[in-house]
Amino acid sequence: MVQFSITDIQQWDRFYRGNFINCLSGFKSASLIGTVNNDGLPNLAIFSNIVHIGADPALIGYVNRPKEAAPHTINNIENTGQYTINHVHPGIVAAAHQTSAKYPLEESEFSATGLTEVYRAGCMAPFVAESKIQYAMELVEIIPIKHNNTFFVIGALQNVYLQNEDLVAPDGFINIANAGSITSLGVDAYYTTDKIARYQYAKPGKASTEIE
């Protein structure tokens, strides 16, 4: 195997290093976070570093870059306490990536990219109408990560909107691939997926067996 030490990595060009380290931790979610500021101006930005924290209470976390680099989403969440998360499918991937451009605060990424904002009862933040899996979140806690000025943003799930009920298997598994949901890699790559298998709950002394 070829080895790269942290000393090697620290000496690399910052864009090369950024691509490398972003890819190293593997495939991630590809999701658009919708927010609104105190003046009612909507914002939309793509995020990939999203994690499941727990199912009961239903908590989901995401990493927000430093405020100097990416202020709008986190500021809006701090001010309003609400946000939406919307899955990306191949039909909107180019527009979704385009939301990562540094638009001025007064320019909405919806109008800039052609994605359609939609509002629903109980949430002041906009959803992405084209997205087939959408959910509304309420802020629980923002944990500042002191080592690099990023933030771990924890939210509580409020409402889920699915394109159709058939996406949910009899055991609650959501077949997001059937909704076209994609996965992201690094800062700029997007992939469709093909199922290998689902496995039964693993038990010692019993080999992993496939579901179905």
Next chain:
Amino acid sequence: MVQFSITDIQQWDRFYRGNFINCLSGFKSASLIGTVNNDGLPNLAIFSNIVHIGADPALIGYVNRPKEAAPHTINNIENTGQYTINHVHPGIVAAAHQTSAKYPLEESEFSATGLTEVYRAGCMAPFVAESKIQYAMELVEIIPIKHNNTFFVIGALQNVYLQNEDLVAPDGFINIANAGSITSLGVDAYYTTDKIARYQYAKPGKASTEIE
């Protein structure tokens, strides 16, 4: 669209809800974390909730479930300060899933699943020999998430081991799909990936264009 409110969700059976909420946040990494306890006994467990925190310093985070449910990995990291993260490919996915079984502390998941432990200079934790992308981490901080007794574990990258240099593109992007690295969904599903596109760094007023 079909709507599920948090009130609906709270009334579901816990396994149904667990599947649903775990899938909702999207595709994730599929990685084996290797650790060792103070007596030198190795442990290996599959994790999916892994995020990129930053490239300089190179920080990667993961979510560890409550200690009552998943004590070994986090206890070993607290005690030794070191761990390895190893990508999963289709050839080892069944064994990787099997590491999620609740083996007693004294039983190594390596012997139980047939995966091969390998040790390298500077890291007391075991790597997974079959894995094509492996990296060594040093603990930086464990942040307790008070809302559900989980933990956000932050580590600093120390060394990276790749099966071959050709996995790295001229701009630092690691083509992990070419190494067979897979993505996970929910608590039990695994997927291969097909690239849609990489997009140029997005700029306002300029439509997203593909790289290459």
